[in-house]
Amino acid sequence: MIEPDYNNLDKETQSYLHSLSKKDVERRFGRQLWEYALKHRLDYDELVEEETIRNLYNYKYVFNI
Incomplete structure (x- = not known):
């Protein structure tokens, strides 16, 4: 299984x-x-921004290949 890293996505997707x-x-x-x-x-x-970034790493990503 491949576990994607948020930092490896293109700028538009990020x-x-x-x-x-x-x-x-x-x-x-x-x-x-x-x-x-x-x-x-x-x-x-600033608080919202910090929580937004923390929240990104809680998402479950699904990729269709």
Whole structure:
């Protein structure tokens, strides 16, 4: 079995997966991240970006060859 690494994908695919992950993170954790950012005086966009990248490595990839 081949286990793909996110870093080995082309730029267009990486960008697409990043945008999907960001939408997913904002949908699932947006309110919690916003409250955490306010409470700790952090940048909300930076928190979302960090969670987006973490979320990418939780995806299951399926390739049709």
